[in-house]
Amino acid sequence: ISTLIFPSNKLPPGPPAFPLIGNFLWLRTSLFELEPIIRSLHAKFGPIITLRFGSRPAIFVAERSLAFQALIHKGAVFADRLKVDAITGTLFTKIQTINSARYGPTWRILRRNLTSQILHPSRVKDYSHARNWVRQMLANRLESASDSGNHVKLVQEFQYAMFCLLVFMCFGDKLDQNQVKEIERVERAMLLNSGNFNTLNFWPNVTKILFRKRWAKLSQLRKDQEDVLIPLIRARKKIYRERQSKAKEDFENEKDRLVLCYIDTLLDLQLPDGSTKLVEEEIVSLCNEFLNAGTDTTSTALEWILANLVKYPHIQGKLFTEIKGVMESEEEEEVKEEVLQKTPYLKAVILEGLRRHPPGHFVVPHAVTEDIELGGHVIPKNGAINFMVADMGWDPEVWEDPMSFKPERFLSGGEGEAVDITGSKEIKMMPFGVGRRICPGYGLAMLHLEYFVANLIWKFEWKAVEGDEVDLSEKQQFTTVMKNPLKANLIPRIKN
Numbered sequence: 001i002s003t004l005i006f007p008s009n010k011l012p013p014g015p016p017a018f019p020l021i022g023n024f025l026w027l028r029t030s031l032f033e034l035e036p037i038i039r040s041l042h043a044k045f046g047p048i049i050t051l052r053f054g055s056r057p058a059i060f061v062a063e064r065s066l067a068f069q070a071l072i073h074k075g076a077v078f079a080d081r082l083k084v085d086a087i088t089g090t091l092f093t094k095i096q097t098i099n100s101a102r103y104g105p106t107w108r109i110l111r112r113n114l115t116s117q118i119l120h121p122s123r124v125k126d127y128s129h130a131r132n133w134v135r136q137m138l139a140n141r142l143e144s145a146s147d148s149g150n151h152v153k154l155v156q157e158f159q160y161a162m163f164c165l166l167v168f169m170c171f172g173d174k175l176d177q178n179q180v181k182e183i184e185r186v187e188r189a190m191l192l193n194s195g196n197f198n199t200l201n202f203w204p205n206v207t208k209i210l211f212r213k214r215w216a217k218l219s220q221l222r223k224d225q226e227d228v229l230i231p232l233i234r235a236r237k238k239i240y241r242e243r244q245s246k247a248k249e250d251f252e253n254e255k256d257r258l259v260l261c262y263i264d265t266l267l268d269l270q271l272p273d274g275s276t277k278l279v280e281e282e283i284v285s286l287c288n289e290f291l292n293a294g295t296d297t298t299s300t301a302l303e304w305i306l307a308n309l310v311k312y313p314h315i316q317g318k319l320f321t322e323i324k325g326v327m328e329s330e331e332e333e334e335v336k337e338e339v340l341q342k343t344p345y346l347k348a349v350i351l352e353g354l355r356r357h358p359p360g361h362f363v364v365p366h367a368v369t370e371d372i373e374l375g376g377h378v379i380p381k382n383g384a385i386n387f388m389v390a391d392m393g394w395d396p397e398v399w400e401d402p403m404s405f406k407p408e409r410f411l412s413g414g415e416g417e418a419v420d421i422t423g424s425k426e427i428k429m430m431p432f433g434v435g436r437r438i439c440p441g442y443g444l445a446m447l448h449l450e451y452f453v454a455n456l457i458w459k460f461e462w463k464a465v466e467g468d469e470v471d472l473s474e475k476q477q478f479t480t481v482m483k484n485p486l487k488a489n490l491i492p493r494i495k496n
């Protein structure tokens with residue numbers, strides 16, 4: 001229908017579409033596989049192109065100024081998501097998640113709850129003891145593995161550490177290792193299979209017959225998640241309600257002192273219609289989002305950053321010297337969060353990691369609330385709009401020798417000095433997206449990256465394994481990860 005309203009010459013240009021099935025490219029499952037093809041189509045057709053996936057046009061924007069016009073100037077129009085897809089519509093509850101909610105009152109309430117109750121800097125500070133606990137645990141696990149001469153799968157250790165942290169913030173308590181592993185298992189199973197399920201969204205009535213087994217697996221994975229998370233939600237709800245009834249009169253005061261976890265904030269959340277509260281299945285979906293959004297992305301970034309520090313020992317040396325300069329003594333075990341404001345080189349290393357290796361090479365697809373013009377073309381309401389995050393951070397017009405890892409570019413006099421990653425004045429890089437849908441967790445993510453990189457470098461000297469040099473090739477696995485996972489020799493620096 002949109003083709004009738006908008007003749008295809010008004011849409012951004014692209015390869016011709018086949019009737020009915022659309023561009024054959026949709027048959028490929030992951031955007032990552034399409035990335036080089038999309039890049040070559042940009043070279044041919046320009047910075048904004050259209051591909052057809054099924055009946056829906058997919059627009060790809062590769063230029064920083066166009067992304068700025070869309071996400072900042074016309075931000076309110078470009079902040080929507082596409083209508084609930086078949087998978088979420090069939091299996092999950094109507095609310096879904098912040099990420100998938102349409103731009104409107106429900107999205108606003110869910111997002112504001114997360115940002116003001118959990119991700120607010122004062123609340124984040126309340127969880128510093130949890131970060132210290134996870135730091136110790138990670139360091140111990142890495143140390144005992146390196147003592148035994150085994151090369152641990154570092155990225156799995158990072159994932160587990162981030163999971164412990166996010167589980168703590170979600171459920172308000174340390175869970176034992178088995179419980180955390182169980183949550184990690186059901187969450188990762190869904191995440192790693194998500195690529196296989198994408199095809200189910202095309203003509204669900206047909207795929208329900210053609211891909212019966214895939215649909216059954218999807219239902220099973222969702223059921224596994226509910227089986228693991230619902231008992232934890234109920235247990236926390238009991239604690240929260242008991243405290244509520246015990247201290248009825250001064251509950252409000254107690255609430256101020258109580259460190260709220262994500263579940264607590266969801267239990268009494270009022271939805272826009274004023275009366276309804278979230279049901280358990282909806283809370284499960286929001287927990288899934290919280291746990292997944294903050295673990296895989298951060299552990300992927302950690303692996304890329306440490307890989308570069310192993311590959312370039314002079315950068316690691318410079319970083320260690322900076323950290324040493326802010327520590328009170330060489331025996332001090334923890335690089336405390338308070339000193340992280342005094343480490344500009346550390347920040348430069350993290351930013352360079354996110355620029356050169358953004359965990360997501362595309363933002364989550366956006367949609368527009370109404371048909372709108374961009375770059376002389378029409379962006380239609382039924383289209384999915386993708387922004388090429390990696391390409392923005394590799395633009396040679398901004399970044400000198402963009403594919404090299406050079407943290408110095410973020411220091412005084414460099415092209416990235418005082419870069420604003422929220423892109424509110426100009427987009428130079430956008431690892432967290434920009435505008436109204438910008439990742440609400442970016443402050444927490446930056447803190448986690450700075451804290452863990454600083455502590456891991458303070459604790460160990462990271463050296464390449466002889467004959468097994470660091471390989472920076474990429475592969476897609478929900479995020480863009482190292483094709484050959486990082487291996488390193490970890491030599492403890494501090495003798496306790």
Ligand code: HEM
Nearest residue numbers: 098099293294297298301363364431432433437439441445
């Ligand atoms: C290095 C770590 C992280 C990276 C690179 C990252 C990146 C992103 C990106 C690119 C988006 C999509 C933006 C868009 O659609 O335009 C996003 C959305 C989101 N992220 Fe993150 N993220 C990270 C960590 C976190 C953390 C720690 C949390 C929370 C605990 C989080 C929660 C979310 C949520 C809820 C959304 C959906 C926002 C919305 O649609 O309004 N992320 N993130």
